[in-house]
Structure formats: C-alpha cells, structure tokens
Amino acid sequence: MTMENGYSVFETAAGFAAIGWNASGIRSFRLPPGTAREAERSLLRRLPDAKAVPPPPQVQAVIDDARRYFAGERVDFAGVAVDLGRQEPFFDRVYAHVRQLGWGETATYGAIARALDAGPEFARDVGQAMAANPVPLIIPCHRVTAANGRIGGFSAPGGSLSKAHMLALEGVEVQDGIVTRDMPQLGLGF
Structure with a gap:
C-alpha cells in the first residue's frame, strides 16, 4: 500500500x-x-x-x-491486508479466528473461546476483542453472537440494530434481537 x-x-x-x-x-x-x-x-x-x-x-x-x-452483494474481506497495531495476544488470536467466519456464518463468543483452547470464562474476553475491533466488517465481528440465541452487543453506530441489519444482508434472520434462522453456526457456545 x-x-x-x-x-x-x-x-x-x-x-x-x-x-x-x-x-x-x-x-x-x-x-x-x-x-x-x-x-x-x-x-x-x-x-x-x-x-x-x-x-x-x-x-x-x-x-x-x-x-x-x-448494497447486499456477497463480499469476502478475508484477503484484505490489515495493520491492527499492537494488540493483546489473545485479541490477535480472536481476530484471526473471526476472519475465518464466512458470509452468513455465525459463532458464539463462547464457541470462539473454545476454538482457541480457552475456557468459558474467556467468552467475555472475546466480546471485549469484538468491541475493540479496529476494522469491523473486514474482521466480521457482526457474525459473533451470544450463546442464548441473541445477537449480542455491537459497539458500532446503531448498536445491535446495525448488527441485525448486517446479519440480514447475509441471509441471517433476526427477529427481536434473536437469531431465528442462520446459515451454519460454528458453535453452540457454553
């Protein structure tokens, strides 16, 4: 660049x-x-x-x-070069893992922690990494949801409504803040 x-x-x-x-x-x-x-x-x-x-x-x-x-077109940002600066080592691992989530795929905070060989107590750390994500969309933090079927928080403008809109663009149905139908879920959480 x-x-x-x-x-x-x-x-x-x-x-x-x-x-x-x-x-x-x-x-x-x-x-x-x-x-x-x-x-x-x-x-x-x-x-x-x-x-x-x-x-x-x-x-x-x-x-x-x-x-x-x-505009609603299927786009993959996985190959985009990023410079996240200095991050906590666990956050770096979380970001690398979340970048693997494809169009319309969701994973829970707990499932990501588990995939990184961390205990259930690290689900909160996954959430903190998502809130601090410097490049949302490129690192698709909107695809990370809560274990109870809720879409969870979103620190971007518009909050959870923006997250629900982005998930809907990808074919994930969200009703009243709950994922009602999605593409393959990469984990059920804790």
Missing part, C-alpha cells in the same frame, strides 16, 4: 463510512453512522495523525467491496 496514514470517507447504501490505512494495510474502518462528518470524526478519534487523501488502488478496492456489501 502507499501513503502513510491516509484516510477516506465514502458513501454506501447504509450511510457514510470511513477507512484509514498505512503502507502495511487497513488500520481502521468505521461503519456507517449516518453523515460524512460523523464517519470522519469517528475515524480521526482512532487515527488522529491520518490525512484525507485519495485512496490508492488497494484501498479503493476495499471501498468498492464495502459499497457492494452494503
């Missing part, structure tokens, strides 16, 4: 989003909160040193894919 610490704000069918990058990969992705100014402020809180510049081709491809995603 080119341009150290660049960012761009762009419009999607769900509102304005923002993306930040450096030479190593995508550093930040802000889900659509509504206005371009809100998206920009959210990104600059995380990356205060970033400069608004035209995105290089690799970043423009991610922007184009994000637009397609929010």
Whole structure:
C-alpha cells in the first residue's frame, strides 16, 4: 500500500463510512453512522495523525467491496491486508479466528473461546476483542453472537440494530434481537 496514514470517507447504501490505512494495510474502518462528518470524526478519534487523501488502488478496492456489501452483494474481506497495531495476544488470536467466519456464518463468543483452547470464562474476553475491533466488517465481528440465541452487543453506530441489519444482508434472520434462522453456526457456545 502507499501513503502513510491516509484516510477516506465514502458513501454506501447504509450511510457514510470511513477507512484509514498505512503502507502495511487497513488500520481502521468505521461503519456507517449516518453523515460524512460523523464517519470522519469517528475515524480521526482512532487515527488522529491520518490525512484525507485519495485512496490508492488497494484501498479503493476495499471501498468498492464495502459499497457492494452494503448494497447486499456477497463480499469476502478475508484477503484484505490489515495493520491492527499492537494488540493483546489473545485479541490477535480472536481476530484471526473471526476472519475465518464466512458470509452468513455465525459463532458464539463462547464457541470462539473454545476454538482457541480457552475456557468459558474467556467468552467475555472475546466480546471485549469484538468491541475493540479496529476494522469491523473486514474482521466480521457482526457474525459473533451470544450463546442464548441473541445477537449480542455491537459497539458500532446503531448498536445491535446495525448488527441485525448486517446479519440480514447475509441471509441471517433476526427477529427481536434473536437469531431465528442462520446459515451454519460454528458453535453452540457454553
């Protein structure tokens, strides 16, 4: 990638989003909160040193894919280069695991902890990693749900309503905050 610490704000069918990058990969992705100014402020809180510049081709491809995603097209972000900066080692493992969740697949916080050979008490740590995810959508934290069938929390703009909308785009049915039908679940949780 080119341009150290660049960012761009762009419009999607769900509102304005923002993306930040450096030479190593995508550093930040802000889900659509509504206005371009809100998206920009959210990104600059995380990356205060970033400069608004035209995105290089690799970043423009991610922007184009994000637009397609929010228009309802099936998109896979698993190959997108990311630079998450320094993370807790467990968070790094969680992010790597969650990136493997495909379109419409869900996994519970507890199932992810179990897949990482951690005990049920680490389900809360998985939730903390999802809340701190610097690149939601690219690391699909919206696909991580609670064990009781509920979709669980979501720290992005719009909260759990945004999470339910993103899951619905992928064919996961959510009614009153409960997953009523989804594609293959990768774990039942604890």
